[in-house]
Amino acid sequence: xxxxxxxxxxxxxxxxxxxxxxxxxxxxxxxxxxxxxxxxxxxxxxxxxxxxxxxxxxxxxxxxxxxxxxxxxxxxxxxxxxxxxxxxxxxxxxxxxxxxxxxxxxxxxxxxxxxxx
Numbered sequence: 001x002x003x004x005x006x007x008x009x010x011x012x013x014x015x016x017x018x019x020x021x022x023x024x025x026x027x028x029x030x031x032x033x034x035x036x037x038x039x040x041x042x043x044x045x046x047x048x049x050x051x052x053x054x055x056x057x058x059x060x061x062x063x064x065x066x067x068x069x070x071x072x073x074x075x076x077x078x079x080x081x082x083x084x085x086x087x088x089x090x091x092x093x094x095x096x097x098x099x100x101x102x103x104x105x106x107x108x109x110x111x112x113x114x115x116x117x
Contacts, residue, residue, distance in 0.1 A: 001025060005034045016041045017052065043108050045077055067091050071098075079106035 004012075019041050029036040045053045053059040062070040071094045072082045082089075086097055 001028060001032075004037065005029075005032065009037055010035075011038045011040070013040045013042065015044050015052065017044055040104070042078070068094065071095070077108070079103075079108050 022039055022041075026036045047053060047057070047059065051057040068088065068091055071091050072087060075082055075094065075098050080098060080101060080103075082094060082097065086094065089097075
């Protein structure tokens, strides 16, 4: 937290599994005399066993040689499915589309099982 204050971090995006400590963290910001950051908690992507996709759970790595399918799956998981004409597009184009079309209101409200990554 101190490093975030020092670096001027104002927004934190993280998994919904970290909602519980958020109140304590906001309280600490206030006790330190710093403006609390804004938090956005995203639903967790789970594998078929119900474990979140993370390094600690040995989730498969994204294929660096072909990251497009993982980018498309991530956008879809976050409520922003890629239109048919963009499927297979270069990652830079997918990222640009995602930034231009991002809407928090489209984020899913619940944790989902996903196997496309």
